[in-house]
Amino acid sequence: MNPMAHAHPDSIQITARFSSALDHEDWAKARSLLQDDCEYVIRGRRVIGQEHIIQEYRASASWGSSTFDEITYRSQLEKCRDGRIRVTFIDRIRKGDHRHVYKCDQVISVDQDGLINRIMHFDRAHDEQQLVCFLETCGIHRSTKH
Numbered sequence: 189m190n191p192m193a194h195a196h197p198d199s200i201q202i203t204a205r206f207s208s209a210l211d212h213e214d215w216a217k218a219r220s221l222l223q224d225d226c227e228y229v230i231r232g233r234r235v236i237g238q239e240h241i242i243q244e245y246r247a248s249a250s251w252g253s254s255t256f257d258e259i260t261y262r263s264q265l266e267k268c269r270d271g272r273i274r275v276t277f278i279d280r281i282r283k284g285d286h287r288h289v290y291k292c293d294q295v296i297s298v299d300q301d302g303l304i305n306r307i308m309h310f311d312r313a314h315d316e317q318q319l320v321c322f323l324e325t326c327g328i329h330r331s332t333k334h
């Protein structure tokens with residue numbers, strides 16, 4: 189059975205509200221759009237549950253705001269053929285005189301009840317390499333978790 193066969197008809201609007209909440213660090217709003225046992229797959233790890241998932245996003249945002257002089261978030265959405273939504277997160281980063289734009293993708297599934305039940309994170313190899321170079325240029329070291 190195709191798990192997306194029963195995707196919510198408003199999945200793009202629901203995902204837009206979720207990505208906007210993340211972009212504005214509105215953790216309560218983002219949490220309210222997640223199914224209780226939502227699964228977040230990121231860099232080989234599985235994170236289960238609203239609170240744990242929000243902790244992941246919050247930790248990443250906290251690291252960014254404490255590390256960079258300026259960071260702004262934006263996202264773009266695209267509906268996949270199977271009903272899932274691809275979100276491209278675009279982070280504009282500044283540290284001193286150095287600037288960088290980082291992009292990654294997340295594919296989001298919304299269930300029949302209008303709640304997000306699965307998030308799959310995909311790093312773009314080229315963007316990851318450029319980010320590593322940017323961080324090295326700025327003298328920043330990061331754990332692989334962020």
